[in-house]
Amino acid sequence: MEKKVLIYDTTLRDGTQAEGVNVSVEDKLRITEKLDDFGIHYIEGGWPGSNPKDDQYFKEVKKLNLKNSKIAAFGSTRRAYLKVEDDPLVQNLVKAETPVITIFGKSWDIHVTQALKTDLEKNLEMVFDTVQFLKKHTDEVVFIGEHFFDGYKSNPEYAVKVLNAASEGGADFLVLADTNGGTLPNEIERIIKEVKERGINNRLGIHAHNDSDTAVWNSIVAVLNGAVQVHGTINGFGERCGNANLCSIIPDLTLKLGYETIPRENIKRLKEISNFVADLVNLPVPKNMPYVGDSAFAHKGGVHASAVIKNSRLYEHIDPEQVGNRRKILVSDLAGKSNIIYKARELGIQLDEKDPRIAELVREIKQLENYGYHFEAAEASLELLIRKHLGMLKKYFDLDAYRVLIARRYTDKEPVSEATVRIKIDNHYEHTASLGYGPVNALDRALKKALVGIYPSLAEVELIDYKVRIVNETAGTAAKIRVLVESKDREKKWGTVGVSDNIIEASWQAVVDSFIYKLMKDGV
Known part of the structure; x- marks a missing residue:
């Protein structure tokens, strides 16, 4: 029988702390539904009371018809100078009305004395009081021993006392956190074994950060040594170097090690989930990311x-x-x-x-x-090249001439770009001109204007990305230029490339390929 490992996703809380990430309440709700459908066991939605967005999320998430996931609210132990029932931070967790509440408590002695500015015994009371209080108001309490591994290396007896305080308070899971991300797998294994030898028999979890590039393997090692709950984020998003990447952990555990995580049949949707979350948080998936990256295979x-x-x-x-x-x-x-x-x-x-x-x-x-051509990023140009070489590409039009003018008079706030294009289709000539926001945009508009009367479907084509690369940097201003263009219509996206000593000519090549590819795919 497979051993079961519970997947705890903190993309919506820890993941959103990544630099450059800003998600709306609607984004968070859409990700929640997607993760639930995927089969994630726990979804940490945010920190109630920390900002209006998270408060709104916890109100709206109750309206979702979730089938697989438990929503967790995140917070901390009570403050040293307040009773647990009088601390608004703790009360906000209760008000979120989630089936799971996750709190962190300090397990590194210097954090207690220097960050919390209280004594070690008081911190143990804070952990016990908060867990015990929250356990009366929710189904499950997950306790995270913040900086646990650093704390254990500094003062093992005290770090274990913190876990014992949470256990005595009624915590359902004791999660060991490598908050600074500096612990290596061999240390994870040794410390978990020693923790068990010191009498901690609760259900353990692991919460790893990736500052030493070992968060995934630290999580796997923890599971191999008895952890039953793994915390992480989709694509490993998170502050600094990120969190443990669930897109690697899930297939590692299930496909490689035979553990039961999410439903096995859902793992074939892993790349879909990865791309969905990446699009909403606006952090692209690195091409070389294991399992889900575009270059992984x-x-x-x-x-x-x-x-x-x-x-x-x-x-x-x-x-x-x-x-x-x-x-x-x-x-x-x-x-x-x-x-x-x-x-x-x-x-x-x-x-x-x-x-x-x-x-x-x-x-x-x-x-x-x-x-200087680069076909890996321009598969549409590659397909056109193959078909042309094999005599399978129709001749749609010929260039007779193009001209691009860029002018700026002293009365102009910005330069004015104008392109003129003359093309030949069969024995007929089209001669058009167009203004644009820049020379490439003007050229694109002029060519489209010349062609759209004969090929109406080109009206759907939109250039959505334009990249310029220097091919031979040592040539200075005489270097070859590679232009990569990404285009789309109503159904798909495609990439094309052009290379020349002249940036306008390279752009022309890429734009022309884009239009020809569209016509070919439409069967014109």
């Missing part, structure tokens, strides 16, 4: 790609579909024939590996990448 070298096509286990530790991700075979200057064959299959193009055109295409791609 990406293969660039020709030898790797060839092997993966034969047997994915040769270079992948799990099937990417187990976590909702997908295999990517990248095409670059490291590519071999296998990369091209795999990529063509992804695009619905069946190629015979003996087709002589494949070797020619590989040579062309390597030459272009050497020149």
Whole structure:
């Protein structure tokens, strides 16, 4: 029988302390529903009374029809100079009316004396009083021993006394926190074993921070040594270097170690959850993040790609579909024939590996990448290149001429950009001009104006991102320029690339590819 580990998500509280994160009440409610549907056991919603947003959240969250998750309110032990029933901070926890209340208490002696400015015995009373009081008003009390591992290394007897005070008060879980994130896995294992030897037999939890880049493994080690509740955040968001990453912990525990965490069938939605939360908190998922990153199962070298096509286990530790991700075979200057064959299959193009055109295409791609092209971030341009090379791309229009003017008179607050475009479609010419917020925007508008009468679906295309990179930095102002453009229509997004010594020409290439890709996908 699988051992069960309870997943405690603190994305909405600890995660929102990450630099640059600002979420609305509606965002928090949407994330709550998503995590509940995913099967998370506990969702820590915030700190009642700390700000109006969290107070509103706890009112609104009661209206949700949650099926799997228990909502937890977070706070601290009572203050030293107040009785527990008279402390507004504690009363706010009760008023939140959540089935779970989580509080932290100081377990490092110097924090008691220097931060709280009270004595060690008084702190034990604060822990006991608060847990006992809250246990009368909620179903479960989770006690977090803040700075527990640092406290234990400093004064093990006192750190254990803090846990005992919480236990005697009636805490359902004793969670050991590596608050500064400086403890390593070997220390986690030793300290948990010693804590048990000192008579702590309660249900233990782990709350790890990632300042030493070991939060995930610290959490795993804690579970291997008996912890039954793991705290963390989606994508590891959190202040400083972040919290333990649940997107790694959940598959590690379930797929690798056989523990029961969330329902096993839900793990295939892991990448979906990761992306959903990332979008709402506006912190992108790093491409190289294990399990859920876009590059987690990406293969660039020709030898790797060839092997993966034969047997994915040769270079992948799990099937990417187990976590909702997908295999990517990248095409670059490291590519071999296998990369091209795999990529063509992804695009619905069946190629015979003996087709002589494949070797020619590989040579062309390597030459272009050497020149400065980057197809990993511009798969739409890559598809156009493959189809053109194979004679599978329709000729939609030809450039006859373009011109871009940038002028600023002394009466202008900003420079004025104007683009003129003349294109040829069959034997017909279109000649248009347009103003823009900059030269690229003007060029984009002028080209669209010239084409939209013949290809109406181009009206849907919107350029949503524009990136410029210097390819050969040592050339100074004569360096080659790589322009990456991201576009979208009503259904999807795609990326295109252009490279030139001239930034306008590179931009033109990327914009033209974007429009041609749209027409090709629409079957025009």
